Amino acid sequence: MKRIYVNEKWCLGCHLCEYYCAFANSGSDDMVKALKDITIHPRIKIEERQGISFAVSCRHCEEPLCVKSCITGALTIHDGVITIDSDKCVGCYTCILSCPYGAVMPSGSGAIQKCELCVKNSFGTPACVQGCPNKAIVYEERA
């Protein structure tokens, strides 16, 4: 399946992926209105230190520990994409305990949030990839 891959050599540390992620999941069709004067809570996050930077988001693991560990059944995998039913999630954070990449996070609403490859929003394909100006984040099928 197509996945998000990160090439840290090309990452500028511009954080645009974070803004695109927050916009894509805001439900708004106007990026400025969606992001103006708010603290964003993106599902992709840049790590940076001493000139090195890279984006981290859900790897959509083939053997997803978050899904196997989820105590409610709110995290599920369908066609390789791991999504969260935030109505079912009680925010116990067992998925945060389990994810080896630190790619699942609290959302502020009580439930957790994570990258869902934009399958649930109007973008349809990952907005972070579209927003990356240097192709440091790609969405590809690899063998």
Added chain:
Amino acid sequence: MNYVIIGNSAAAIGAVEAIRCQDDQGKITIIASEPYHTYSRPLISYLLCGKTDLQRMRYRPESFYSDRQVTPLLGKTVSAIDPATKTVTLTDARVIPYDKLLVATGSVPFIPPMQGLDQVEKKYTFMTLDDANALEEALTPKSRVLILGAGLIGLKCAEGISNKCAHITVIDLADRILPSILDERGSQIVREHIEKQGIQFSLQNSVASFENGTAHLKNGESVPFDVLVIAVGVRPNTELVKNAGGKVNRGIVTDQYCLTCLPDVYAAGDCAESLDITTGSQRVLALLPNAYMQGECAGTNMAGGEKKYDHAIPMNAIGFFGLHIITAGCYEGEEYVDEKYGCYKKLVTKDGLLKGYILIGAIERAGIYTSLIRQKTPLDTIDFELIKEKPQLMAFSKIERLKQLGGVKG
């Protein structure tokens, strides 16, 4: 192939999902005493405080059994396993044959003998949906509740009912709350937080006797109460395997493939022991994620695949009144402790490996720590100073990151 599973919770569901990955033809029967669709047991406290409901606390969708062609025999109890004839017998005398059997019978509350307990009218345990419903029915806004046990179950119960009663007192024999997952300092932090909600603790104490709605404690105090909750501990439900001649220590003994010493009889979940890789000891790790993964492993092997259950560690994510706690592994070794802004962190290392950790308050990205424990990552291959500061992939080598994020194989 004819698969029979005794139990209908996480381990059983893990087994069904694993079996169906390999075998879409075999017959699967689930037999469980509780008459309910599979539900998440840890959610009963969330049910009482209104954070979930009967519909949402289902562990799998309504159509789970039909989608996976499972015959559920719910509200039926197995009374015996006969490994010689490869059958199980139900309490209604029905006999069901199996080719492969999974025992996923969970655990039952332990109720210590206490003088006068039989006179206590409103007494409850807190393990099942029926328990939760019965407790809720007994509570009134004026109820004074006495909870025996300051462990995970007792305290989750306290949180769940705190808005439904007048007062809660929690008693425990131990000198601190949550002794199975927290060290002294961590326990103190969480205790102070819970006390701010009006919940009262009486530690290093126990009930000497009950008398007319009053608990007389060992330290001489008397606590009047209306409702009693007993949450002092659980016992693995091992009787069926023991009576069939299987080996049982504290839990059912299995090999790395989740096979008991009875042929074609597997065991998984809270009833079974597993190898805790942080201590190297066989123990019962009664935790939902472990139950699922052990069940999944058993199911894979029952269906002719090969999978070892060899990454089990104790691990807990739990919260009380908005304070989140994540812990994993064991705490014997060299300690690194950091406490600031109301958050607490302890990392424990031994033999060049991360063995355990406690995070209270700031729990972000804890799974990076968990993974270091599960994978036994040598700490000299990562930047431990960075990892101590916070869980981050920056602490790994560039090559490792290429594998983790860049899709590079190998």
